[in-house]
Amino acid sequence: MTAQDLAPKEKQELKEKEHTRPGRTYLPDVDIREDEHALWFLVDMPGVQQDQAEVELHDGVLRLEGRVSPEEYQGLTPAHTEYNVGNYFRRFTLNNPQHFDREHIAARLVNGVLEVKLPKAEQAKPRRIPVTG
Amino acid sequence: MTVFTDPFNELLRLQQDLESLLDRPMSDVSFGPSGAGVFPPVNIFRDRQGDLVIRAELPGVKAEDIEVSCEARRLTINGERKAESGDTAYHRRERPWGRFSRAIHLPADLDVEHAEARFQHGVMTLRIPRAQAAKPRQITVQAA
Numbered sequence: 014m015t016a017q018d019l020a021p022k023e024k025q026e027l028k029e030k031e032h033t034r035p036g037r038t039y040l041p042d043v044d045i046r047e048d049e050h051a052l053w054f055l056v057d058m059p060g061v062q063q064d065q066a067e068v069e070l071h072d073g074v075l076r077l078e079g080r081v082s083p084e085e086y087q088g089l090t091p092a093h094t095e096y097n098v099g100n101y102f103r104r105f106t107l108n109n110p111q112h113f114d115r116e117h118i119a120a121r122l123v124n125g126v127l128e129v130k131l132p133k134a135e136q137a138k139p140r141r142i143p144v145t146g
Numbered sequence: 147m148t149v150f151t152d153p154f155n156e157l158l159r160l161q162q163d164l165e166s167l168l169d170r171p172m173s174d175v176s177f178g179p180s181g182a183g184v185f186p187p188v189n190i191f192r193d194r195q196g197d198l199v200i201r202a203e204l205p206g207v208k209a210e211d212i213e214v215s216c217e218a219r220r221l222t223i224n225g226e227r228k229a230e231s232g233d234t235a236y237h238r239r240e241r242p243w244g245r246f247s248r249a250i251h252l253p254a255d256l257d258v259e260h261a262e263a264r265f266q267h268g269v270m271t272l273r274i275p276r277a278q279a280a281k282p283r284q285i286t287v288q289a290a
Contacts, residue, residue: 018244018245020242021184021246043241047234048235057205057206058268083160089191090193094190096187096203098189122267124205125203125204125206
């Protein structure tokens with residue numbers, strides 16, 4: 014992999030729905046990749062602690078949520094600001110939810126990145142078909 | 147008397163404070179030619195003691211890949227967010243990666259020698275204490 018300069022981008026606010034809790038919600042950046050065993054979601058949620066993240070698969074919709082701790086900002090007066098702070102929310106509809114083993118979904122937070130593993134169900138794993146002569 | 151503070155209201159208040167400042171030019175901190183469009187964006191605060199607190203969101207960056215240095219009043223944050231290696235197929239790729247470098251011109255009233263950096267949950271917090279000389283002193287008035 015060659016080196017490149019990181020291109021900055023602004024946080025996008027989620028505006029489509031009303032929340033019962035006050036506070037802004039932002040759309041986190043997400044990478045989705047697939048290997049033969051699972052579908053992986055990597056979600057940028059800086060400031061979110063392990064117990065403040067939620068992952069839910071319901072009706073074929075994967076919901077990813079993270080809440081930041083306002084306690085970190087107590088007693089601080091802003092002097093200059095370039096980015097906003099808020100909670101994170103993102104939702105993805107799976108094309109084939111039956112292809113995943115929902116009992117074994119695993120999630121963890123590492124350095125502000127939520128990693129979600131959606132293991133493939135046995136019938137969805139690639140099979141090598143021998144060609145016989 | 148119990149003082150009840152709602153943490154979510156606290157968050158909303160913070161966002162309003164941040165927003166009210168987003169359009170306003172800063173007071174005693176400057177960023178060289180361009181403040182916007184560089185990575186990482188920073189938020190700068192003062193705490194109750196007058197210490198400067200600089201915060202930057204660096205999700206997915208390892209603490210050992212961040213370098214913070216200070217020369218006179220010029221603070222630099224350098225680092226790299228590494229791309230995932232391996233040849234898996236991507237369905238979506240939004241998270242930026244690459245090297246970054248950022249310089250901040252600090253106010254004069256700080257004790258840079260005692261600056262501390264902490265990296266937690268993908269957020270870096272730099273705390274630079276206010277210099278002793280800059281702190282207000284109480285002067286006792288003695289009766290003649």
